């Protein structure tokens with residue numbers, strides 16, 4: 001399930017993952033809730049993700065709260081060009097703790113990383129908030145596609161591991177997977 005203030009880019013983030021396209025131009029706010037399916041391969045196994053895109057606007061909050069309980073994973077987005085959307089993350093996390101399952105997978109994403117000229121939230125501040133809450137963090141761009149697939153694949157991998165392995169056994173570490181994937185990507189790009 002995608003969560004975060006209105007306008008942070010949740011719908012675009014989902015469309016980038018599903019269609020590999022970016023919807024620029026007029027911003028059409030989501031009304032209520034919507035979902036899309038996408039099948040991804042995780043270690044050779046097909047995993048069907050049902051991804052729910054929620055309206056960030058306050059007036060739809062009572063509708064979207066009803067869906068939190070059934071969510072296995074929550075991608076919480078803010079916009080790196082909007083300090084307010086970042087400041088609201090604590091309130092989002094409070095709502096998540098109130099309405100979602102205790103063991104829900106949460107990932108914090110600083111979206112619109114392509115708009116560096118208008119950056120209002122430092123990467124370190126995103127990372128430090130994520131550390132405080134013990135959740136993985138990445139900056140992303142629904143426009144360029146940066147880290148979009150990685151975010152969903154990391155979630156898919158974590159959920160698949162949880163499905164096949166009891167919680168008390170040592171298992172896949174989502175933080176390590178993200179760090180390793182990013183390291184691989186940056187070393188690949190350094191030589192390209």
Ligand SMILES: Nc1nc2c(ncn2[C@@H]2O[C@H](COP(=O)(O)OP(=O)(O)OP(=O)(O)O)[C@@H](O)[C@H]2O)c(=O)[nH]1
Nearest residue numbers: 006007008009010011012029030056112141142143
């Ligand atoms: N530059 C840039 N613009 C983005 C990005 N993601 C979204 N946008 C723009 O931000 C605006 C809002 O995007 P949406 O995806 O509709 O936002 P939302 O979070 O779904 O909003 P609600 O449906 O109201 O909750 C649109 O004009 C998008 O074109 C991004 O990564 N980079």
